[in-house]
Amino acid sequence: MAFEIGRTHYAGMLLMTILSAQPAFAAAQEVPSGEQVKRGEYLARLGDCIACHTAKDGKLMAGGQEFKTPFGVIHSTNVTPDAATGIGNYTFEQFDRAMRTGVAADGHNLYPAMPYPSFAKIDVEDMKALYAYVMHGVSPVSQQNKENDMQWPFSMRFGLKFWNAAFLDDKPFRPDPAKSAQWNRGAYIVQGLGHCGSCHTPRGFAMQEKTMTQDGDGGKDFLAGSTIENWHAVNLRNQWPQSEFARFLKVGHNSHATAYGTMTEVVHFSTQHFSDADLSAIGEYLNALPANAESDAIKPKTVAQIGEGDLYKTRGGLGYVQFCATCHQNDGRGMDKFFPPLANNSSVQSHDPTSVIHVVLSGWKSAETADAKRAFFMPSYNKLTDEELAEIVSFVRTQWGNQGVPVTADEIRKVRAAIGIKPAEPTKFNVPRYAAMLSSPNADQLIYGMRLMTETKALLPTHVGDELVCNSCHLNGGTMEHAAPYVGIAALFPSYAPRAGKIIDFKDRVNGCMRRSMNGKPLDKDSREMLAMIAYMDNMKGNFKENEAIPGRGVGKIDKSIVPNVENGKKIYKDQCAVCHGDKGEGMKQANGRYVFPPLWGKQSFNIGAGIAKTYTAAAFVKNNMPISNTQSFPLGQGGLTDQEAVDVAQYFTHMSRPDFADKRKDWPKGGKPTDARY
Structure with a gap:
């Protein structure tokens, strides 16, 4: 969501911009080796x-x-x-x-x-x-x-x-004999061909860099950060350890930041090709620069654990959980190689919040390198109001030990206007907001219900038999269009369920998920947990009434006449899905063992009785919601596969081994079993 070392569109980018194409008589040239x-x-x-x-x-x-x-x-x-x-x-x-x-x-x-x-x-x-x-x-x-x-x-x-x-000082670089050869090599690159100061050094009244080196009276300004054209190129002075500078330039990210803006192009075209020796030299030089006030304030620290009160009882915290935590995680650590950390992130904490606001409004694409051939996207969140974005950005700038200061809606508004991004037009599907629950009389119950959806395994360990959470299918807590949203769903119950062959109530439907998708045990219908989940989903219902058309309902539709190609599905899974769900469908865990993305087959995945186990249901879900971080679609960067590709990959992963469902023979007692059911 917020990243490091931005780059302007005009300062420090051209080798010989505007070089004359006028012919000049060339002297005889020696052929070089x-x-x-x-x-x-x-x-x-x-x-x-x-x-x-x-x-x-x-x-x-x-x-x-x-x-x-x-x-x-x-x-x-x-x-x-x-x-x-x-x-x-x-x-x-x-x-x-x-x-x-x-x-x-x-x-x-x-x-x-x-x-x-x-x-x-x-x-x-x-x-x-x-x-x-x-x-x-x-x-x-x-x-x-x-x-x-x-x-x-x-x-x-x-x-x-x-x-x-x-x-202009047109004299070549002069090594400092008091410094090491590696330090001098780093200084030569940074001050010379690397022209880092073109973006990262503040400019004077005539748009000149205030200083070209770390020496002299103006040396304190060298690489101290500069804001031009709605990007803030951050302070580079003694910011990270030497190895972290080198890693950032090689792959476009490190433990504290990710390249954004045109810096992603710099990494792609330029710095990823630097030799390891030169990367180390740059890291040594930048690390040795005297720190300034901002360096000392945001120097990497131990990430602080966030309090539940900050996360679940503030508008900014709830906005973060809804729109950011899927990728950046509740602890702000992100996922190495995929999603940037926000905790200890230099750009997030920068005294000038321009870049983090810019990224949130316009989106982001990761650098493509030899080590990371697939780019990851963050969508634009311009559909959120200036007030909502101010709450979320302020939250990430002040949590996990971050030393940033809050931002205002007016600051969001100014950057939005400057980069020409208008607030999005209203759509038929209105995304409910977690933050709105705080104004409800039963806010604590609603928030607990939401947490049961997003932390199901952790909060209901005796009822969940696999490693899924409700959020695995009902993305963003059931607030996403065509991701099985809860919007309006409570208005449909009680209703006749063909699979059960009878009329069921909303609690029956929840317990169906517990037994099938969760491969677990039903909840007591009058338990605190069941009542909280029902209250949360009822709150998400909105003003919809029975028999009223609900925009974005379900997971969408896909043509069942499409014939699956399982071999192509296997290839698509490897290319598009394995990065998050594992080569063997085992899912992805954090270092503490908590699952970030669920297993898609095996003992820890949904059983054959789950709705998502059906090929065309899974295909519709995949088509509308997967892969995430693959486009700039709001709110998870989801989508990108064709209908055929979605069917192919759905056929592949739904037919891998998974738990049985004991009561499968009781399903569809009056007929109507779908042709793609697993039994």
């Missing part, structure tokens, strides 16, 4: 050149990528060795001047959106290798550069000469 070209390719990765100079679905380094700045729109340029439209006529001296001083071959000044103040620190041999790669390792592409659209007076470049005179 293959080793030098390969070295240059690695340096281009360090500088994140490919991400900036390659448009989506475009050709490598041919430009065309659009970057929106506060002063207008800039397009990255063609830096392939094409002589007519690229930089094929650049001599090394012209290339070097452009990289260090932001002056193109024909003498015009480049916008400092290209981080040439950082690239100025590149040493001569590395600059030669980078030039060798661009000229001999990149295929020439004939593609005209797109026109920029900068506002006046920023469209007038002559002022950039004065900007350079005031703020």
